[in-house]
Amino acid sequence: MSSATEVLGLARTEPRARLVGGICAGLGVTLLLLPGLLWAAIGVELLALAFWLWARALPDRAEQMPRWAWLRRPAMALWLAAALALVLPPPPGMQGLATVLQMPQWVAPASASERDPLALLRTLQSLAVLWAGLELLAALPLSRPYPDLTGPLPVVGPWLTAMLPGTGFLVLWRQSAAWTSGPLVSEIAAATLLLAAALAVLRAYSRRSLIASLRWLAVFDSALAAMLLAVNAVTGEVAALLWLAAAGGRLTALAAELRGSAARRGPELTFLWRLAGWTASASLAWPLLLTVGFGRARFHSVEFVLLAAPIFLAARLSLSRVVEVRERRTADRPDPLSALSRAGAIATLLLGPLALLVGWWRGLEGSFPGVIVAMVPALLAWWRRAPRTTGLGEVLRAPVAAGATARDFALNAFRAVTAFETRLSAALAALVRALGAPARDLHSGDAQEYLLFLVGVSVLALLLPLLR
Amino acid sequence: MMFTLPPPAVSAGLLALVAALLLRAVHPARPGAFAPLSLLASIAALAPLAWTVAAPQAVSPLRAVLLAALAIALLARDMKDSLQTEVALKLTWVLGAAFALSWAGDSLLTLAAGTAVPQEQWSALSLSLDPYALWSAALLLTLLAGLVLLGGAPFHFWPADVLHGTRVWMAPLIVAALQAAGASWLLQRLASLEGFAAGTRVTGGLLSLAAVLALVGGAFTLIASRRPERRVGGLASLQGALVLVAFSAEPVRSPFASIGPYSLSAWAAHLALALTGAAALARFLPTQSAESDAPPVLARKHPWSAGAAAYALLSLAGAPGTPGMLLWLEVARRLAATRHPGLLLALLLAWLVAVGVAVSETRRLFGAPSEKPAPEATVPRPARFALWAAAGGLLALLFVWSMGA
Secondary structure (H helix, E strand, O other): OHHHHHHHOOOOOHHHHHHHHHHHHHHHHHHEEEEEEEHHHHHHHHHHHHHHHHHOOOOOHHHHHHHHHHHHHHHHHHHHHHHHHHHOOOOOOOHHHHHHHOOOOOOOOOOHHHHHOOEEEEHHHHHHHHHHHHOOOOOOHHHHHHOOOOOOOOHHHHHHHHHHHHHHHHHHHHOOHHOOOOOOHHHHHHHHHHHHHHHHHHHHHHOOHHHHHHHHHHHHHHHHHHHHHHOOOOHHHHHHHHHHHHHHHHHHHHHHHHOOOOOOEHHHHHHHHHHOOOOOOEEHHHHHHHHHHHHOOOHHHHHHHHHHHHHHHHHHHHHHHHOOOOOOOOOOOOHHHHHHHHHHHEEEEEHHHHHHHHHHHHOOOOOOOOHHHHOHHHHHOOOOOOOOOOOHHHHHHHHHOOOHHHHHHHHHHHHHHHHHHHHHHHHHHHHHHHHHHHHHHOOOOOHHHHHHHHHHHHHHHHHHHHHH | OOOOOOHHHHHHHHHHHHHHHHHHHOOOOOOOHHHHHHHHHHHHHHHHHHHHHHHHOOOOHHHHHHHHHHHHHHHHHOOOHHHHEEEEEHHHHHHHHHHHHHHHHHHHHHHOOOOOOOHHHHHHHHHOOOOHHHHHHHHHHHHHHHHHHOOOOOHHHHHHHHHHHHHOOOHHHHHHHHHHHHHHHHHHHOOOHHOOHHHHHHHHHHHHHHHHHHHHHHHHHHHHOOOOHHHHHHHHHHHHHHHHHHHHHHHOOOOOOOOOOOHHHHHHHHHHHHHHHHHHHHHHHOOOOOOOOOHHHHHHHHHEEEEEEHHHHHHHHHOOOEEEEEEEHHHHHHHOOOOOOHHHHHHHHHHHHHHHHHHHHHHHOOOOOOOOOOOOOOOOOOHHHHHHHHHHHHHHHHHHHHHHH
């Protein structure tokens, strides 16, 4: 067999699969940066292909291949959206690019002549794009658990699953015109992303290792950045810069952590990473809290609290989880990884405020005291409470004494929600299977049954006009 | 009927015939005095089917009956093959009854209109001298044979039966030719109907209902099918549904006619080529296997040929990058232009299921690398050439249509 034949589709050996998969994944992520639903669909399809190639070359492929099969779902959703974009004509009275910028008339058309009969399909297109982005972001029930798993590429496995939420954000960012215009779609997106962010930060808190926490914090940051787009807090470019600072910082820290804990070597570097993580996270959260909490000239207390709680926890984790690693080497040797890690931390530290500056330059502004209050959740993370030994009631102390901690609460809350979602999905799947069962019966009969069926249809054809 | 044949359709029909003969060459001829004539007999039997694929517009109702008889005779020839004779029996029952009912409807329509010429019938019926129940029931019955021949759900059992129970060299051409005859049947019955508004309404409603049933039923069946051959049959049934959808969008226009090359011939040519590759591929796929299992011999020994076969399967499903997708897009555009959101939604969902199943089958085809040594046996060269002929023809169609569009 020629080498060209091998490369075609049968990347038999693991190194070759790694290479072909890497090319597919790189190309896929690059295509996600382009505007246009077709490019996004091809990009996610290539990403799914890369995971399939990597998974099939592993010794535990029987487990890995079904595990990553869900990646075809967002690809299919984007194909659906791309097909609709190719097929649907502009809404009545709209031409060219304006079609994606104006909300279709969905609830109350001005008159019968102005009603758009294809409005439902336009909404479906928006929902399909949103579905793809949210599923890659681990914000939908079926894909929620994947950031806990290691990717199918052994060398960079943990980093790989931290990269996927980023691709979800890229889809939502570059295709924002296709989904933010749909009626109610932005509201659905904001609610789903809020739940995803809360669950992600709870999971990050419940995991003890820094690697696992960073993966979930990348999900949290990507969800928050996508929420910036959903509530139209900042322009797409500013949201992307803020996401790059926050989630990009987590990915860089994760890469450093996977290379000999290079983010936690020495007190100075450790503090630098703490500060960088906190700054990027706070920069991302500030415009969001400002818009959600103080939008439309009044204070929205419920929304503010719901958003501020996970933001506080994430900021707290950024500070407390990066703990200096004990140096076991006696001789101090020059370490290029340490220099790279320092450069990454400085870039992360500067990028967040820089993005806010760009945002301010492009019109981001807030009213007093909103601009101050929106900073409070992140600032509170610096406050360290002294351990209290007295004053805690017996009732409150009992669960702690029995071993139940805040981490247990976070873990149980996450598990309860995911278990509920899993059961709901299974019930829906069973319902669809039950409804589809007659299709199989209709497809496997004998000749006489088919004849009787045909005669029945003919009788129906004769009777229907008589019943008119 | 006078018509000009588009060269791509003729070439595709010829290519489908060549591919069928190549697949025929894999099966040894039965020993006997007439063994040397076996190839000639095969050509004689398959040529009318290929001709139907290249020129479906030329298939009159009488020719459709003869074509069905030829297909049944081909299937029933080998009486020792119980699966194949069972398929022949099913086709005889169902197509015979469908033709009889349509003939009865045609007679009723002649009785109501006082003329046997369809174009004159509509003018006579538009005078509203006859009871609605009579002519509408008759009109619906006349379309029945076309609906059954197209193989859309709930009549979608026969393409799957033929592809499952019949030899691979004849099955694709039989299915494609009968489906093309069905499309032609509807086209001819609906010719000049635009002058008869009530008739257009009645047929439009019936065709819309039939199209939705065909799409939804076909998609469900595709998910529920367990054998790869039946999945290919399900995809063929969705191709029939595609024609129904095109008719229901605009009953008085030929499907795929809005752009020159996308005529009924083009659809039939694509169907024959895609079915040839997909049906041959289905014979190599195991009935039950996971994506992580070792690939079948075709992919292990001849991955490029497997890629060609997979392309045919993906085109049958209308996957992006294939000529099949252009056909689906063409119908979807027509639905959007004529404001049929419900049908368009059903079409899109069926398309998603079809592409999903085709991709899943492709992944099963390539499976996962195996440590076990590859089997000694190889796939016969004529069979591989047939796969290449199908894929090459599809690529040529994609090129021609893309240039035409």
